[in-house]
Amino acid sequence: MSEANLMNVDLIPSLKGPPDAMFAQWREQDPVHWNPPPSPGSYDSRQPGSSVEKGFWVLTRYADVSEVSRDQKRFSSHEGGPVIWDFNGEALERQRASLMGMPPERHMQFKRLIVPAFAPRMLEAFEPAVAAAAREIVDAVAPRGGCEFIMDVASRLPVYTFCSILGVPAEDRDLIFRLGNAIADVEGQGAEQPEHFTELFAYADKLGEAKRRNPDASMMSMAVNGTVDGDGLSRDEVAMFFVVMSIAGHETTRTTAAHFIRLMNEHPDQYAMIRSDPGKYLPNAIDEVLRFAPPVINFRRTAMLDAELGGTPIRKGDKIYLSYPAANRDPAVFEDPDRFDILRPNAQRHLSFGVGPHMCLGARLARTQLLLLLEQIVTRIPDIRISAEPVYLPSIWFNAIMKMPVEFTPERHSR
Numbered sequence: 001m002s003e004a005n006l007m008n009v010d011l012i013p014s015l016k017g018p019p020d021a022m023f024a025q026w027r028e029q030d031p032v033h034w035n036p037p038p039s040p041g042s043y044d045s046r047q048p049g050s051s052v053e054k055g056f057w058v059l060t061r062y063a064d065v066s067e068v069s070r071d072q073k074r075f076s077s078h079e080g081g082p083v084i085w086d087f088n089g090e091a092l093e094r095q096r097a098s099l100m101g102m103p104p105e106r107h108m109q110f111k112r113l114i115v116p117a118f119a120p121r122m123l124e125a126f127e128p129a130v131a132a133a134a135r136e137i138v139d140a141v142a143p144r145g146g147c148e149f150i151m152d153v154a155s156r157l158p159v160y161t162f163c164s165i166l167g168v169p170a171e172d173r174d175l176i177f178r179l180g181n182a183i184a185d186v187e188g189q190g191a192e193q194p195e196h197f198t199e200l201f202a203y204a205d206k207l208g209e210a211k212r213r214n215p216d217a218s219m220m221s222m223a224v225n226g227t228v229d230g231d232g233l234s235r236d237e238v239a240m241f242f243v244v245m246s247i248a249g250h251e252t253t254r255t256t257a258a259h260f261i262r263l264m265n266e267h268p269d270q271y272a273m274i275r276s277d278p279g280k281y282l283p284n285a286i287d288e289v290l291r292f293a294p295p296v297i298n299f300r301r302t303a304m305l306d307a308e309l310g311g312t313p314i315r316k317g318d319k320i321y322l323s324y325p326a327a328n329r330d331p332a333v334f335e336d337p338d339r340f341d342i343l344r345p346n347a348q349r350h351l352s353f354g355v356g357p358h359m360c361l362g363a364r365l366a367r368t369q370l371l372l373l374l375e376q377i378v379t380r381i382p383d384i385r386i387s388a389e390p391v392y393l394p395s396i397w398f399n400a401i402m403k404m405p406v407e408f409t410p411e412r413h414s415r
Contacts, residue, residue, distance in 0.1 A: 081101050
């Protein structure tokens with residue numbers, strides 16, 4: 001197990017989560033671990049325009065992940081893109097056009113343009129709509145006594161929220177729902193599947209042009225028509241912003257909601273505590289779920305010069321794998337890190353939303369969505385229980401559950 005290759009898409013499903021024991025061993029004995037490229041033919045990236053030809057350094061200590069995340073001059077998310085695959089040509093340029101892959105100066109300009117939409121007062125104004133959507137989602141399943149939690153519950157709120165914020169017409173929600181789920185499952189799809197990323201990119205470009213012709217108050221219109229220091233965004237930058245928002249916002253909220261239900265089933269004593277006072281215990285419990293079972297497993301940086309990390313020499317051009325599951329269980333930061341504890345006093349120090357200049361812009365929004373959805377579940381269908389073994393996504397990127405049937409006592413009077 002200590003020599004398992006992180007490019008093995010079956011690793012997460014076989015372990016029902018990240019290889020935490022392996023990361024713990026590496027952290028103690030080899031904290032900057034070399035992961036070789038997969039053997040020829042053993043991994044198909046199924047990412048348009050990409051391959052996996054290079055090995056990479058895996059960072060397993062909290063301090064190292066934090067240091068590299070904050071230092072764009074030495075460790076770039078732009079040079080080779082922000083994800084672990086090796087992209088070429090147009091595919092690499094699209095990665096570089098994304099919010100995560102922009103050069104630092106451009107990234108700061110983009111954030112100045114977009115950050116106001118994530119300001120606390122803006123999110124507070126949007127909260128009643130999120131709360132209403134959460135109620136509607138639980139309304140649809142509460143009288144039934146059971147459902148498929150991922151598709152019927154967890155996936156719906158982030159898509160509805162995303163579509164509302166970005167200004168996606170209501171009639172296109174089902175399309176975005178389908179494409180978002182398909183992209184999350186891109187590694188598990190057969191080669192005959194359509195290129196959903198390309199389809200979503202094309203939709204984003206079309207929506208951007210519509211917002212350019214008819215501006216409104218949406219975030220997509222803000223991205224298309226806004227300027228910083230007289231400089232606007234390119235069409236590729238706008239489209240990639242939409243794609244990244246759809247994937248990041250969708251996957252984080254969906255997966256964390258699923259892991260919350262799983263972990264509450266595994267720790268009924270802690271769930272009883274939450275049920276006794278959701279307002280008191282739920283916010284910190286959400287952060288502990290994010291720490292314990294981070295939805296995104298890794299992002300990439302590329303060394304811009306020869307450097308040293310943890311006593312290990314890194315060469316210019318080397319790929320670096322930021323392991324969030326490993327960092328979140330570093331005993332130097334989290335006492336007894338393999339214990340799930342909703343009362344953990346520093347649970348919010350997890351790195352599941354990243355850290356530094358590329359920390360997730362939507363972290364506050366994700367927490368709001370999770371709080372409002374899980375409040376509905378805990379108070380209205382409190383005896384929710386998993387009725388069949390969860391099915392995990394075959395992925396090197398997401399710690400995601402694809403299917404998870406649940407049962408509960410039906411709510412007599414749906415609201």
